[in-house]
Amino acid sequence: MANKEIDRLFKAKISFHNELAKMSFEKKIEILVQLQRMANGIQAFSTKQKKRRQKIWEI
Numbered sequence: 001m002a003n004k005e006i007d008r009l010f011k012a013k014i015s016f017h018n019e020l021a022k023m024s025f026e027k028k029i030e031i032l033v034q035l036q037r038m039a040n041g042i043q044a045f046s047t048k049q050k051k052r053r054q055k056i057w058e059i
Contacts, residue, residue, distance in 0.1 A: 033057050 020028070036056045 029057070029059060033059060 033056060040056060
């Protein structure tokens with residue numbers, strides 16, 4: 001049973017990477033900027049991090 005779940009996860013991972021490979025470069029950059037914004041939001045709530053915000057790319 002665990003082997004079937006592992007196989008399913010690996011197939012999903014391969015499928016995910018294939019979909020990423022089909023995306024345009026511009027779309028990948030948009031996703032990256034969105035992730036940067038999310039990381040800044042998370043960092044703002046973290047007391048362990050410096051109070052400095054990371055730069056977000058402007059596109």
